[in-house]
Amino acid sequence: MVEIAVEVNGRAETAEVDGRMLLSDFLRGVLGLTGTHVGCEHGYCGSCTVLVDGASARSCLMLAAQANGSSVRTVEGLADGEELSSIQQAFKDCHGLQCGFCTPGLLMTVTEIAAEVASTPSRHQIREQLAGNLCRCTGYHQIVDAVEQALDQAAGGGR
Amino acid sequence: MSGPSPRLFGARVPRVEDGRLLKGQGRFVADVDFPGTLSAKFVRSDEASSDICDFDVKEALACEKVRAVFTGDDFAGAEIRCVSAYEGFQPSAQPILAVGRTRYAGEAMAMVVADDEYTAEDAAEHVTFAYRPLEPVAGLDDVLGEDREPVHSGWVGHAFVRRSMATDGFEEAAGSAAHRVTVELRNARHGAIPMEGRACVARYDQGSGLFELWTTTQIPHLIRAGLSDALGVAESRIRVISPDVGGGFGVKAQLYPEEVACCLAARELGRPVKWVEDRREHFIASHHSREHRHRVTGYFDDDGILLALEADIAVDMGAYSVFPWTSTMDCGMAMGILPGPYRVAEYSVTGTAYCTNKAPYGAYRGVARPAACFSIERLMDRIARHRGADRTEIRRRNLIGPDDYPWHSASGLVYDSGSLPESLDKALEVGGHNRLLADQAAARAEGRLFGIGLAVFTEQTAHTTREFQQRGVPIVFGYETAKVRLDATGTAVVSASIHDHGQGLETTLAQIAADRLGLSIEDIRVEYGDTDQVAYGAGTFASRSAVLAGGAVVKAADAVAETLRQVAAHRFEASPTDIVIGQGCLSVSGSPGASIEIAELCRLVYQRPESLPRGVEPILEASRTYDADPGTGVYTNAAHLASVEIDPLTGKTKVLSYAIAEDCGPMINPTIVEGQIFGGVAQGIGTALFEEFVYDDEARLLTTTFSDYLIPTMTDMPDFEVAHLETPSPHTIGGLKGMGEGGAIAPGAAIAAAVEDALSAVGDVFVDQLPLTPERVLAWLNQARIQGDGQ
Ligand code: FES
Ligand code: FES
Numbered sequence: 001m002v003e004i005a006v007e008v009n010g011r012a013e014t015a016e017v018d019g020r021m022l023l024s025d026f027l028r029g030v031l032g033l034t035g036t037h038v039g040c041e042h043g044y045c046g047s048c049t050v051l052v053d054g055a056s057a058r059s060c061l062m063l064a065a066q067a068n069g070s071s072v073r074t075v076e077g078l079a080d081g082e083e084l085s086s087i088q089q090a091f092k093d094c095h096g097l098q099c100g101f102c103t104p105g106l107l108m109t110v111t112e113i114a115a116e117v118a119s120t121p122s123r124h125q126i127r128e129q130l131a132g133n134l135c136r137c138t139g140y141h142q143i144v145d146a147v148e149q150a151l152d153q154a155a156g157g158g159r
Numbered sequence: 160m161s162g163p164s165p166r167l168f169g170a171r172v173p174r175v176e177d178g179r180l181l182k183g184q185g186r187f188v189a190d191v192d193f194p195g196t197l198s199a200k201f202v203r204s205d206e207a208s209s210d211i212c213d214f215d216v217k218e219a220l221a222c223e224k225v226r227a228v229f230t231g232d233d234f235a236g237a238e239i240r241c242v243s244a245y246e247g248f249q250p251s252a253q254p255i256l257a258v259g260r261t262r263y264a265g266e267a268m269a270m271v272v273a274d275d276e277y278t279a280e281d282a283a284e285h286v287t288f289a290y291r292p293l294e295p296v297a298g299l300d301d302v303l304g305e306d307r308e309p310v311h312s313g314w315v316g317h318a319f320v321r322r323s324m325a326t327d328g329f330e331e332a333a334g335s336a337a338h339r340v341t342v343e344l345r346n347a348r349h350g351a352i353p354m355e356g357r358a359c360v361a362r363y364d365q366g367s368g369l370f371e372l373w374t375t376t377q378i379p380h381l382i383r384a385g386l387s388d389a390l391g392v393a394e395s396r397i398r399v400i401s402p403d404v405g406g407g408f409g410v411k412a413q414l415y416p417e418e419v420a421c422c423l424a425a426r427e428l429g430r431p432v433k434w435v436e437d438r439r440e441h442f443i444a445s446h447h448s449r450e451h452r453h454r455v456t457g458y459f460d461d462d463g464i465l466l467a468l469e470a471d472i473a474v475d476m477g478a479y480s481v482f483p484w485t486s487t488m489d490c491g492m493a494m495g496i497l498p499g500p501y502r503v504a505e506y507s508v509t510g511t512a513y514c515t516n517k518a519p520y521g522a523y524r525g526v527a528r529p530a531a532c533f534s535i536e537r538l539m540d541r542i543a544r545h546r547g548a549d550r551t552e553i554r555r556r557n558l559i560g561p562d563d564y565p566w567h568s569a570s571g572l573v574y575d576s577g578s579l580p581e582s583l584d585k586a587l588e589v590g591g592h593n594r595l596l597a598d599q600a601a602a603r604a605e606g607r608l609f610g611i612g613l614a615v616f617t618e619q620t621a622h623t624t625r626e627f628q629q630r631g632v633p634i635v636f637g638y639e640t641a642k643v644r645l646d647a648t649g650t651a652v653v654s655a656s657i658h659d660h661g662q663g664l665e666t667t668l669a670q671i672a673a674d675r676l677g678l679s680i681e682d683i684r685v686e687y688g689d690t691d692q693v694a695y696g697a698g699t700f701a702s703r704s705a706v707l708a709g710g711a712v713v714k715a716a717d718a719v720a721e722t723l724r725q726v727a728a729h730r731f732e733a734s735p736t737d738i739v740i741g742q743g744c745l746s747v748s749g750s751p752g753a754s755i756e757i758a759e760l761c762r763l764v765y766q767r768p769e770s771l772p773r774g775v776e777p778i779l780e781a782s783r784t785y786d787a788d789p790g791t792g793v794y795t796n797a798a799h800l801a802s803v804e805i806d807p808l809t810g811k812t813k814v815l816s817y818a819i820a821e822d823c824g825p826m827i828n829p830t831i832v833e834g835q836i837f838g839g840v841a842q843g844i845g846t847a848l849f850e851e852f853v854y855d856d857e858a859r860l861l862t863t864t865f866s867d868y869l870i871p872t873m874t875d876m877p878d879f880e881v882a883h884l885e886t887p888s889p890h891t892i893g894g895l896k897g898m899g900e901g902g903a904i905a906p907g908a909a910i911a912a913a914v915e916d917a918l919s920a921v922g923d924v925f926v927d928q929l930p931l932t933p934e935r936v937l938a939w940l941n942q943a944r945i946q947g948d949g950q
Pocket of ligand 2: 097134135136
């Protein structure tokens with residue numbers, strides 16, 4: 001067993017976990033943050049993406065113990081109470097989700113991109129940046145619409 | 160629809176379910192945890208066909224925190240059977256855990272139950288089986304030879320069932336036709352592969368004898384019916400709950416052994432038992448689809464008019480007949496829909512559903528229609544080439560026209576309405592066909608392989624009683640149920656027997672209910688996925704939910720609104736027929752002062768029964784069912800136009816553009832319709848280019864991760880162009896038609912045509928199988944070069 005201290009969505013958490021426990025299982029099973037979804041546990045689908053110290057990470061490929069001392073952000077940490085973040089709102093406006101299973105991973109990846117974006121990327125660039133997040137429902141078109149809207153806002157409308 | 164004037168029907172209303180899903184507040188089965196829940200892990204067979212000689216569970220049982228290890232005999236009292244009424248059908252019985260014999264690689268043989276998932280997984284490693292491998296029936300090549308032992312003992316041959324039909328005039332029409340072309344086509348086995356795998360949590364309440372199963376299913380009531388059979392327990396003692404589900408597409412529309420096993424284990428152990436499928440298990444043990452081989456002959460005249468059609472259809476249905484569809488579904492659908500959008504008068508077809516040592520075969524978006532569309536559209540392209548005619552022109556000559564409805568197809572289907580030639584024109588228009596032709600000319604001038612392809616289809620949707628009666632299934636999926644209840648605060652709960660796993664039904668049904676009740680969408684809560692909510696129903700599959708649940712909601716909401724009208728009429732001393740409902744109020748038409756808020760009226764009904772007229776009961780609730788006429792389905796149609804470029808070095812095909820013109824009748828919410836189309840097209844592009852279950856010679860699946868089974872990523876997909884036509888059905892409430900599957904039907908045909916067109920700059924080849932992997936495309940390119948050089 002390993003003792004870990006992690007900040008999750010701004011809250012300090014300490015726990016004793018099995019050394020082999022995955023970060024995804026820690027978030028879901030120990031903290032009850034079930035918004036992070038597990039679609040493959042192989043690192044391919046991106047559903048389990050969270051931000052670790054601001055950088056996107058696949059929580060199914062990371063041990064909880066490796067997150068010790070880090071700050072983790074999950075989908076539950078995006079909205080401000082009832083108020084959706086501008087990225088979440090864009091997904092709603094553009095019908096960027098259907099079943100919603102892949103959505104948390106996409107939102108986290110886009111949140112990371114939005115933090116650094118200086119000008120609105122092309123649709124092609126958006127597709128390249130998000131190619132590591134699989135979605136089986138949408139065919140991606142409306143996700144690209146949503147990300148375009150969100151990144152345009154994040155970049156201050158600049159192109 | 161008559162009644163209150165629609166305000167939300169047809170509007171691009173944002174989805175009501177998005178809030179919770181975007182905030183990570185959805186509840187999926189894997190998120191469900193009860194105190195004391197145990198974790199299950201299944202030990203699966205590595206051999207497709209074998210006798211189980213021996214097994215040893217002692218070591219696993221000895222592991223700390225392991226509660227039980229079950230094997231075949233422990234659950235031998237239960238099995239999954241689904242027997243077709245078709246004459247000559249050979250039934251199968253699927254054990255919950257293999258008993259004495261394995262019939263596909265991936266079949267569950269033992270179930271380890273432990274305190275947590277990690278322990279269960281470790282202990283499962285310690286369960287050992289000794290098998291004697293048998294020669295498997297590894298696929299259609301083996302069944303066609305017929306020299307292998309059948310998968311099930313006592314069977315004669317390898318077919319679950321073989322059926323034939325022919326029109327009376329077929330022989331004569333075929334014999335006298337000036338020309339004929341025969342094509343042989345193959346579609347690879349692949350699957351729905353939702354991002355969420357399957358999962359279930361079962362608990363058993365000893366006091367009441369009640370089973371409660373939380374499971375990832377599209378068909379909660381049918382799962383209850385199947386469990387009732389398998390467990391030998393009355394339906395009143397089973398509650399099935401399917402909460403948020405991460406995509407289904409058909410693979411979650413069958414009863415699976417794991418669901419039965421978790422129920423049995425929960426009863427045995429007195430604790431909740433949870434199983435969450437991992438991705439490898441999903442590939443090897445969830446149901447597969449799409450594996451068809453067709454041999455199709457078209458008989459036509461000098462103008463390329465199709466006079467008769469002949470087909471031999473073979474489908475590899477895997478090891479067991481699945482509940483509730485049986486193993487006849489794909490074959491029957493292909494036989495019926497093969498003539499597709501064309502005026503085929505004479506038709507002869509034989510279809511065979513084969514049993515092999517592969518995972519069982521279930522539903523996947525489009526059920527057989529992608530293969531049928533591939534066959535008829537590839538045939539049309541061949542006929543065009545044979546006659547030296549344009550591919551579009553040849554279709555125009557054969558398409559069912561606007562004056563031909565109702566069209567009685569040669570296979571016995573009745574197409575109610577449609578806009579086939581118009582949708583073709585529309586697809587060419589939104590897809591920029593003229594621009595594509597110019598691009599193609601420019602590309603060819605540079606020696607690039609640029610191709611254009613198109614496909615047209617008609618999609619049977621919302622088929623109900625008559626259709627399923629004919630299909631010989633044990634349960635006839637005839638109707639859906641909706642219950643509408645207004646509460647004392649004037650808000651409504653709509654409960655439905657369908658399930659929503661991304662299709663936006665939570666929103667579209669709320670739109671319908673809000674309009675009928677004169678409320679705003681915020682005042683409506685839609686619930687589904689719990690067998691305790693409504694009496695019965697089938698669930699969500701076969702492009703039916705908006706039509707059938709939508710119709711049931713209209714009927715139930717109107718019944719409730721009628722009670723409101725009576726109470727309001729009594730209050731204002733008016734006639735109920737003079738009461739109008741809308742914008743949260745009931746008013747007497749023509750009397751501006753006589754109006755009462757719905758919320759106020761609801762409160763009176765429940766809390767002031769003395770205000771009710773005689774004979775009206777203090778309840779604002781109605782349950783209604785809807786079985787859409789004519790019972791054989793209403794027909795959506797569409798045309799797809801694709802352009803591609805092939806990299807001649809790698810053989811890789813890139814989809815450059817993709818346009819869809821679709822007619823699904825009046826749209827409740829066009830944004831949601833577009834989402835369904837795009838999602839379907841993406842799956843269809845997967846079918847066309849990437850997706851294939853590859854086996855070794857012993858029928859063991861090799862493609863078991865997302866690195867060797869490719870589903871489309873964002874960079875594989877183009878932006879889509881879409882246009883809508885809206886031809887209402889003369890039969891259904893609101894003229895609605897279904898459309899959930901359509902997108903997935905045509906991409907295989909359209910993209911194959913585009914690839915063939917690209918290669919035609921080099922030489923004439925026939926693209927006859929999917930998916931169009933780089934290796935296959937390179938082989939065709941080489942063939943085209945040889946063929947081109949020879950000219
Ligand atoms: S679950 Fe982590 S990448 Fe798929
Ligand atoms: S919305 Fe269902 S997987 Fe993306």
